[in-house]
Amino acid sequence: MTDIHDLEIGAPGPFLPPYDNVVRNARTIDSLGYDSMAFPDHFAGFIPEEIWTPDVTPLALIQQSPHTYYEMASIMAACAVVTEQVQLLSAVIEPLRRHPVLLAQTFLTLDHISRGRVIMGIGAGEIENVEPYGLSYSGQVGKQREALEIIRTIWDTHEPFNYDGKYWKLRNAVMSLRPAVEGRPPPI
Numbered sequence: 001m002t003d004i005h006d007l008e009i010g011a012p013g014p015f016l017p018p019y020d021n022v023v024r025n026a027r028t029i030d031s032l033g034y035d036s037m038a039f040p041d042h043f044a045g046f047i048p049e050e051i052w053t054p055d056v057t058p059l060a061l062i063q064q065s066p067h068t069y070y071e072m073a074s075i076m077a078a079c080a081v082v083t084e085q086v087q088l089l090s091a092v093i094e095p096l097r098r099h100p101v102l103l104a105q106t107f108l109t110l111d112h113i114s115r116g117r118v119i120m121g122i123g124a125g126e127i128e129n130v131e132p133y134g135l136s137y138s139g140q141v142g143k144q145r146e147a148l149e150i151i152r153t154i155w156d157t158h159e160p161f162n163y164d165g166k167y168w169k170l171r172n173a174v175m176s177l178r179p180a181v182e183g184r185p186p187p188i
Helices: 019-031 072-082 100-113 140-156
Strands: 010-012 036-039 087-090 161-164 169-173
Touching (some): 019 072, 036 072, 072 100, 100 140, 140 169
Parallel strands (some): 036 087
Antiparallel strands (some): 161 169
């Protein structure tokens, strides 16, 4: 049985312009004692433009389009700098638009900026953020599995390594950046 004290409560991470609101909202979320903030990784939103109207969503009063997103890792870093306790979660990133080595480096960097408060939420992606941008939305589960293997290898060693998967092939790949706390990579 889960104890009520084990329950963690999160909030949506601030990810919409203007930037001053992002900073203010991140500080507020942190000061209110939320356990986490979750940040979307989107180019395009999933709400059709036809219903992006003030009578359907009040957000239409402040954003002219449902496709307005700050870049996820950058805004997570900005929020990490102005907060102290809240964990920062990607909700979710996928290895279709970002190479697994870049994902490993990005989250190690965020781990340092946040002082160990970052969590990598990773998934198979959404077609509206892949195919319109010239990428293939196929093999996403296999790509994700291989990406996780590569990311964990990078986080476990600073030695050059090879990887020979169906989707990713690495030769003498290396990254010496270590987690903020040695032996404790960001949770996935």
